[in-house]
Amino acid sequence: LTPGISFASLDFQTSGATSTPPDPELAVGENYVISVVNTSFAIYNKSNGSIAQGATSFSSFFNSVACPGVFDPNVIFDEEHDRYVLAIDGDGSNYCIGVSATENALGTWHLYKFTVGNGSTVFMDYPHLGAGQSALFMGGNIFNLNTLAFVESRVWAFDKSAMYAGSAVPTPKTHSLGAVEGTPQPLHFHGFDQGTWPSFSEHYFVSDPYDGTTLTVHRWPNALASGTPTIVAQLDLNTATGVTGGLPVDTPQQSGSNFQANDYRMRDFEYRNGSGWVTDSISCNPGGGTVNCVRWAEVNLVPATPTIVQAGVQASSGQYRIFPNLAVDRCDNMAVGYSKSSTSMFPGVFVAGRESTDPAGSLQDELQLKAGEVAYTGFDPVPRRFGDYSGMAIDPNGFTFWYLGEYSKNITGSTKWATYIGSFQFPSCISVFLGEKVYLPIVAKP
Numbered sequence: 001l002t003p004g005i006s007f008a009s010l011d012f013q014t015s016g017a018t019s020t021p022p023d024p025e026l027a028v029g030e031n032y033v034i035s036v037v038n039t040s041f042a043i044y045n046k047s048n049g050s051i052a053q054g055a056t057s058f059s060s061f062f063n064s065v066a067c068p069g070v071f072d073p074n075v076i077f078d079e080e081h082d083r084y085v086l087a088i089d090g091d092g093s094n095y096c097i098g099v100s101a102t103e104n105a106l107g108t109w110h111l112y113k114f115t116v117g118n119g120s121t122v123f124m125d126y127p128h129l130g131a132g133q134s135a136l137f138m139g140g141n142i143f144n145l146n147t148l149a150f151v152e153s154r155v156w157a158f159d160k161s162a163m164y165a166g167s168a169v170p171t172p173k174t175h176s177l178g179a180v181e182g183t184p185q186p187l188h189f190h191g192f193d194q195g196t197w198p199s200f201s202e203h204y205f206v207s208d209p210y211d212g213t214t215l216t217v218h219r220w221p222n223a224l225a226s227g228t229p230t231i232v233a234q235l236d237l238n239t240a241t242g243v244t245g246g247l248p249v250d251t252p253q254q255s256g257s258n259f260q261a262n263d264y265r266m267r268d269f270e271y272r273n274g275s276g277w278v279t280d281s282i283s284c285n286p287g288g289g290t291v292n293c294v295r296w297a298e299v300n301l302v303p304a305t306p307t308i309v310q311a312g313v314q315a316s317s318g319q320y321r322i323f324p325n326l327a328v329d330r331c332d333n334m335a336v337g338y339s340k341s342s343t344s345m346f347p348g349v350f351v352a353g354r355e356s357t358d359p360a361g362s363l364q365d366e367l368q369l370k371a372g373e374v375a376y377t378g379f380d381p382v383p384r385r386f387g388d389y390s391g392m393a394i395d396p397n398g399f400t401f402w403y404l405g406e407y408s409k410n411i412t413g414s415t416k417w418a419t420y421i422g423s424f425q426f427p428s429c430i431s432v433f434l435g436e437k438v439y440l441p442i443v444a445k446p
Helices: 160-164 237-241
Strands: 002-011 025-028 032-037 040-045 051-057 070-078 083-090 094-100 109-115 122-131 135-144 150-159 173-178 182-186 203-208 214-220 230-236 251-253 256-259 270-272 275-284 291-300 307-314 320-328 334-342 345-354 367-370 391-394 400-408 417-425 431-435 438-441
Touching (some): 002 032, 002 040, 002 367, 025 070, 025 391, 025 400, 032 070, 032 083, 032 417, 070 391, 083 122, 083 135, 094 160, 109 160, 135 160, 135 203, 150 203, 150 214, 203 275, 214 291, 230 237, 230 307, 237 291, 251 320, 251 345, 275 307, 275 320, 275 334, 291 334, 334 391, 334 400, 367 400, 367 417
Parallel strands (some): 291 320, 320 391
Antiparallel strands (some): 002 417, 032 040, 040 051, 070 083, 135 150, 135 182, 182 203, 203 214, 214 230, 251 256, 251 334, 270 275, 275 291, 291 307, 320 334, 334 345, 345 367, 345 400, 391 400, 400 417
């Protein structure tokens, strides 16, 4: 991996000093990079990382559609239509979506609010968003508002053509995936500028039954019509990796108290060249005791029954890797980013990757994007929350990765979370830009 530009993004203070953990995500388009955290987002010029639009609260952004109580932000770039999509959970009752009218993230946005909970008995949590052929897809978990008991996981399909036109949007299609599967992640398409945008009309989600082993694949045909999602595969990640995945343990750090690593739910589902790629955090024992580890897998979506192509685990004794997110370039090289901590280091931002010619299931040496500066603290009780997810995106050019990760920063106040953006590439896939949406690889896998 060859690093490119990198720069500090939002932290607890610059985002409004109101929320923890940050839940960072990132999207990159032709000219801008958008980073989001709970309650706020910022826009940067892609060419040099300079601020194009400073910290903006989601509450003010969605003021015209009234979206209070915001949390769990999402942001993606739809390569087919050159649109940025910003979204966030509104008090568990609404899902608020903003789509840029053009590729200009500083221009006009079309804003929408959709009901996803009823505000009295159930609420929606942990939404994630993906761009598909004809719709924007979202998956989330539904909980009982009074008891906080898990009720079901649910998926939605929003008519993106209507939204991109700024028109009234038909009522979104939604289906329950039942109470066994949790945290459905929608497939997010890539490859339009390279001519490899998928042509299939059905869409895919992954979920897990909260056992640390099973990856469940759902196929949803005719999502904007009368189609119904069905399970088409249940894949064994323990067998595929050769590593038994346990529930993540609390994460130690230098000179500070442990913080939470949450659980082993899937945190990504990225499409590239016929495959869907996933990643999650697990606990494992690489030989020196139990630590938190990054697990990833490539799933072949071409067959009627999807299969695992390869899978792997990034782990080392005494080091704890948490909250991963990945992306795949036009040459089928993959990069995964995460936070890493240990008893001798503060939480920092790291990435690792693999080229398509590397041995199956392997990753190359990791790269540090940003070192932690101080022991992580927050305003919540020990073990403190640190995060829920992070954000890796692939540039529309198909070869530049961008990662937004979390680290501990020496800032004023008791809460020390901060985010950092770094770009990087595999030299074997660097391409020359020839013209509008035309890219010629110098060295690339056919």
